[in-house]
């Protein structure tokens with residue numbers, strides 16, 4: 001149920017209403033917009049009928065939340081939600097980029113990557129420290145040292161940081177080092193991890209599982225939001241189809257579908273979707289043209305020597321090209337590419 005409050009209700013009436021519902025055992029989720037305040041009541045109505053709710057002081061309207069994903073839906077919040085990653089906004093009018101290597105490989109390397117990221121005007125640095133590799137014999141990431149190097153490098157160049165958390169036990173470490181916690185495609189339905197991420201107050205980048213429907217993906221976002229962490233960014237990163245020419249199949253249609261159904265920001269990961277360097281830029285262009293609120297890409301100073309995902313990593317010059325092209329596309333569709341100011345001395 002969505003309990004829309006009377007905009008003229010005095011704060012004391014609103015506080016009393018909240019207290020009454022909370023005392024009755026209702027789980028309440030607040031939705032605020034322009035001149036709009038509503039309480040989402042998800043789960044059992046704790047003995048209230050809809051008529052009882054309508055009669056409570058301060059209530060203007062009681063509406064059903066029809067979608068099975070309640071808090072992620074535009075019924076709950078007409079939106080759009082702007083998620084702050086450090087100080088960088090994702091969602092809303094601007095288009096926001098994130099870039100970096102697949103894995104943090106060494107202190108020196110990630111510092112150089114951070115420098116190049118900032119020089120390209122990209123405000124958020126990515127880099128995996130705990131890697132979900134298909135083979136247990138492949139490079140698994142530098143672990144905590146990787147997170148530390150990533151944070152130091154980002155701080156040295158004025159960037160925010162995103163990295164993948166693989167296990168609930170790692171959350172305290174991530175709270176210390178990162179601004180945005182990525183849930184990888186393979187963990188999209190790890191409900192115990194999602195529940196724990198619902199208890200923290202840092203944003204989550206929720207990638208789409210390679211075999212997940214949009215509905216299942218929404219329900220995963222709902223797991224995080226039901227815990228009170230409303231800052232979820234959805235990332236389309238390709239799904240498994242019968243096609244073998246590309247690593248996965250990028251579902252470009254998911255972008256406008258999601259944008260209609262949810263107030264959450266939606267970004268795209270063309271690197272993992274297509275898996276082939278020379279096709280990453282065209283795909284990124286398509287994603288922004290389709291309405292994505294941002295793009296996350298992998299690049300590397302020497303892709304041939306990368307410890308993971310080298311074949312899909314852009315060269316640093318290509319990152320500059322990507323930024324220029326996405327700037328143009330954003331403008332054409334009435335948006336603006338959010339760019340980190342050029343570093344001092346450049």
Ligand code: PEP
Nearest residue numbers: 102184185186207237272
């Ligand atoms: C990654 O971002 O490096 C990654 C492993 O992505 P995904 O979970 O989408 O495969």
Ligand code: MN
Nearest residue numbers: 102298308309
């Ligand atoms: Mn990767």
